[in-house]
Structure formats: C-alpha cells, structure tokens
Amino acid sequence: xxxxxxxxxxxxxxxxxxxxxxxxxxxxxxxxxxxxxxxxxxxxxxxxxxxxxxxxxxxxxxxxxxxxxxxxxxxxxxxxxxxxxxxxxxxxxxxxxxxxxxxxxxxxxxxxxxxxxxxxxxxxxxxxxxxxxxxxxxxxxxxxxxxxxxxxxxxxxxxxxxxxxxxxxxxxxxxxxxxxxxxxxxxxxxxxxxxxxxxxxxxxxxxxxxxxxxxxxxxxxxxxxxxxxxxxxxxxxxxxxxxxxxxxxxxxxxxxxxxxxxxxxxxxxxxxxxxxxxxxxxxxxxxxxxxxxxxxxxxxxxxxxxxxxxxxxxxxxxxxxxxxxxxxxxxxxxxxxxxxxxxxxxxxxxxxxxxxxxxxxxxxxxxxxxxxxxxxxxxxxxxxxxxxxxxxxxxxxxxxxxxxxxxxxxxxxxxxxxx
Ligand SMILES: Nc1ncnc2c1ncn2[C@@H]1O[C@H](COP(=O)(O)OP(=O)(O)OP(=O)(O)O)[C@@H](O)[C@H]1O
Ligand SMILES: [Mg+2]
Numbered sequence: 001x002x003x004x005x006x007x008x009x010x011x012x013x014x015x016x017x018x019x020x021x022x023x024x025x026x027x028x029x030x031x032x033x034x035x036x037x038x039x040x041x042x043x044x045x046x047x048x049x050x051x052x053x054x055x056x057x058x059x060x061x062x063x064x065x066x067x068x069x070x071x072x073x074x075x076x077x078x079x080x081x082x083x084x085x086x087x088x089x090x091x092x093x094x095x096x097x098x099x100x101x102x103x104x105x106x107x108x109x110x111x112x113x114x115x116x117x118x119x120x121x122x123x124x125x126x127x128x129x130x131x132x133x134x135x136x137x138x139x140x141x142x143x144x145x146x147x148x149x150x151x152x153x154x155x156x157x158x159x160x161x162x163x164x165x166x167x168x169x170x171x172x173x174x175x176x177x178x179x180x181x182x183x184x185x186x187x188x189x190x191x192x193x194x195x196x197x198x199x200x201x202x203x204x205x206x207x208x209x210x211x212x213x214x215x216x217x218x219x220x221x222x223x224x225x226x227x228x229x230x231x232x233x234x235x236x237x238x239x240x241x242x243x244x245x246x247x248x249x250x251x252x253x254x255x256x257x258x259x260x261x262x263x264x265x266x267x268x269x270x271x272x273x274x275x276x277x278x279x280x281x282x283x284x285x286x287x288x289x290x291x292x293x294x295x296x297x298x299x300x301x302x303x304x305x306x307x308x309x310x311x312x313x314x315x316x317x318x319x320x321x322x323x324x325x326x327x328x329x330x331x332x333x334x335x336x337x338x339x340x341x342x343x344x345x346x347x348x349x350x351x352x353x354x355x356x357x358x359x360x361x362x363x364x365x366x367x368x369x370x371x372x373x374x375x376x377x378x379x380x381x382x383x384x385x386x387x388x389x390x391x392x393x394x395x396x397x398x399x400x401x402x403x404x405x406x407x408x409x410x411x412x413x414x415x416x417x418x419x
Pocket of ligand 1: 166168169170171172173174175176203336337338361362363364365366368369372386
C-alpha cells in the first residue's frame with residue numbers, strides 16, 4: 001500500500017472516527033492479499049470495524065455447524081467474500097451463510113463488475129458488491145449502512161429479557177417467573193411473555209393452570225424458518241392476567257441435537273419487538289443454551305433459598321458467569337422462602353456471594369400452593385404476602401412512570417418483606 005493511499009486513509013479516517021457505535025466484526029473469506037491488506041489498513045484507521053479473521057477456503061460442502069465454527073462465535077457482523085477464485089463455490093458459500101446465519105451481512109468482492117455478476121451475488125444473499133480495488137468510500141458507506149441497520153434492530157427489540165435460574169432444583173424459580181409475569185401483565189398492563197425452556201417436565205403451564213398445551217418451545221426452535229406472526233400465534237397460550245406463555249414439552253424432547261444453529265437467538269430476535277417483557281424460566285444448568293440466553297438477557301435472576309448447598313451453588317454460578325464475561329451488574333440474587341429464623345441469615349449470604357440480595361420473598365408454603373393450584377396470582381393479592389412481595393418486585397421493574405396501575409390496596413406487611 002503506497003504512502004499516498006495511506007495519507008488518503010488518514011484524512012478520511014478523521015471523518016470516520018466520529019463513529020460512536022460498537023465496532024462491527026468482519027471476517028474475510030478467500031480475500032486476495034491486496035484486498036486483505038486494504039481491509040486491515042481500513043480497520044486500523046477507523047473505529048467502525050474490527051477484522052476478526054481470514055478464512056482461506058470456500059468449503060461450501062460444510063454443514064451449518066461447521067460454517068458457524070469457521071466464522072467464529074458469535075457470528076461476525078460482516079463477511080467480505082471474494083468471488084474471484086471460484087465464483088460458483090463463492091456463490092454457494094454465500095447462500096450457506098445467508099441461510100445459516102441470516103444476521104450476517106455478506107459483501108461480495110470481485111474484479112468482475114458486469115451486471116450479471118452483481119445480480120448473481122445479490123441473488124445468493126450478498127447485500128453489497130464491492131469492485132476491486134475496493135473503493136474506501138464505498139466500503140465505509142456499506143459499513144455505515146450495516147451499523148445503522150443493527151442499531152435500528154436493537155432499538156426495535158425493546159422487550160426486556162428477564163432470565164430466571166435456580167441455584168438448584170426446587171428453589172422456587174418457576175413460582176417467581178410465573179407470578180412475576182402474571183403480575184407484570186395483570187397489575188401493570190405490560191405485554192409479557194413467559195418462555196419455559198425446560199427440555200423435560202417444565203412446570204410453568206401447570207402453575208398458570210394452562211394445561212391444554214398444543215406445541216412447545218422446542219418445536220418453535222426447530223421451525224424458526226417458518227416463523228411469522230401466524231406461526232407464533234399457534235404456540236401461544238394466554239393466562240387470564242394477559243401473560244402469554246410458550247410452554248415446555250410435556251415429556252422429554254427427543255430431538256435436542258437437531259436444533260438449527262442460531263435458532264434460539266433468532267427466535268428471541270423475532271420475539272423481542274413484540275413484547276415489553278420476556279421472562280425465561282431456565283433449568284438450573286451451566287450449559288451453552290442457558291449461556292446464550294444469559295448473554296442476551298437484560299437481567300438474570302438467580303433464585304436461591306437459605307441453604308448451604310444452594311448458596312454454594314450461587315457462588316459457583318457467579319464464578320462461572322464471571323469467567324464467561326457476563327457483567328456482574330446484570331445478575332441479581334433473589335432469596336426465596338426468606339424467614340428471619342433461617343439457619344443462614346441474609347447478611348451471611350450476602351457476605352458469601354459478595355453482593356447484595358436483590359429481593360427477599362417470604363416463606364409461606366400454603367399461600368404458594370394455593371396460588372399454584374388456582375393458577376391465578378392476581379386473585380391472591382389480597383391474602384398472600386408472597387404474591388404481594390412479588391407485586392412490589394413487578395412494580396419496581398414494570399410500573400410505568402405516572403401511570404395508574406391496577407394495584408390492589410397494598411397492606412402494611414409489604415415493607416416488612418423487601419430489602
Ligand atoms: N415463597 C415460597 N414459600 C413457600 N413455598 C414456596 C415458595 N416459593 C416456592 N415454594 C414452593 O417450592 C416448591 C418448588 O417451587 P418451584 O417449582 O417454583 O421451584 P423450581 O425452582 O422451579 O423447581 P424445579 O427445579 O422443579 O423447576 C413448590 O412446591 C412451591 O410451592
Ligand atoms: Mg421449575
């Protein structure tokens with residue numbers, strides 16, 4: 001690259017450095033050396049992109065998993081795909097990427113710029129066609145287009161994603177998620193959806209007394225390519241509070257490995273613009289699937305009880321999420337079945353987990369069982385401290401500023417239970 005061109009870059013980059021978004025990650029596929037050098041120089045001088053890697057072959061024979069592995073996880077924002085070495089293989093690779101990870105923008109790069117070549121690239125999923133040698137301005141404009149599309153998507157996807165995971169089984173995770181969801185929808189008129197992500201024996205539908213399930217969440221994940229509003233509708237169950245639910249399977253899912261790659265992320269992307277809150281009832285496991293939800297969520301609630309084994313698991317979970325670079329601020333610990341006479345006090349727990357307990361939900365088994373058996377948390381507001389505590393929690397996250405809520409009269413007990 002000659003000095004004149006570098007100077008040109010430097011002058012231009014002062015304009016592009018006004019870019020304020022997160023850099024878009026770029027992978028180069030079969031780029032010739034000159035284009036590769038150009039791309040790296042471009043990336044070095046503008047904050048808008050970060051070059052992640054260079055893939056040396058088209059490998060269009062690969063399955064979706066292999067493609068994802070080749071591009072790296074999470075998938076890049078942009079692939080710069082050189083068409084010159086083998087146009088047919090490049091076109092097939094573009095099609096593969098487009099089908100497997102539709103969120104990735106593909107820029108075709110080629111020294112042929114006949115209309116038929118451009119059309120061919122567009123047909124197989126490329127959104128830009130950059131003629132060699134790449135024009136810096138053209139690349140910069142294409143990057144800006146992708147950046148603003150990504151920002152638009154983020155702005156649209158406004159549902160807050162709240163994930164719930166127990167420190168271990170039986171801590172009350174489903175009780176929290178179902179009641180909080182019903183209260184957000186019923187008392188605070190929020191459009192809320194609950195997803196039960198238990199592959200085996202999820203309870204959310206049962207706790208809301210929505211027992212006539214037709215399809216479950218994993219069937220939705222298996223069919224993301226058919227996703228539209230009508231298809232989604234066939235999965236939704238509606239609780240009297242207004243809360244919508246996509247239930248877990250009634251038994252065990254046999255086809256777990258067959259889930260298309262990116263299915264969960266794509267499904268959440270589809271759902272987020274349609275709701276204000278999406279609550280996810282997660283099984284207590286530190287696996288890839290849960291991690292994908294946790295990465296995506298706005299808030300993770302770790303539900304524990306005041307038992308040594310559960311609190312020890314919270315410490316392990318916090319350590320695990322720290323090692324996975326999940327920001328600590330988005331993890332909140334909820335102490336369920338709280339009672340002053342618990343063997344472990346809330347203060348001892350806070351010391352061990354090295355953070356404040358976000359919410360303390362009182363222990364009252366008969367009330368919770370009654371709520372579950374009637375399937376209607378809202379109806380229990382007058383006579384269950386547990387439901388009232390959860391209503392305060394729902395108010396904290398869901399009360400619209402200055403809005404009249406459908407809250408029932410509070411009761412002096414509330415202040416006793418929280419914080
Ligand atoms: N605050 C509470 N006070 C008393 N009992 C409670 C409370 N919260 C939940 N329970 C009871 O604890 C039991 C377990 O609750 P729940 O099913 O919500 O837990 P979970 O963490 O979802 O369990 P699983 O691991 O089976 O999914 C239920 O019988 C429920 O009634
Ligand atoms: Mg549960």
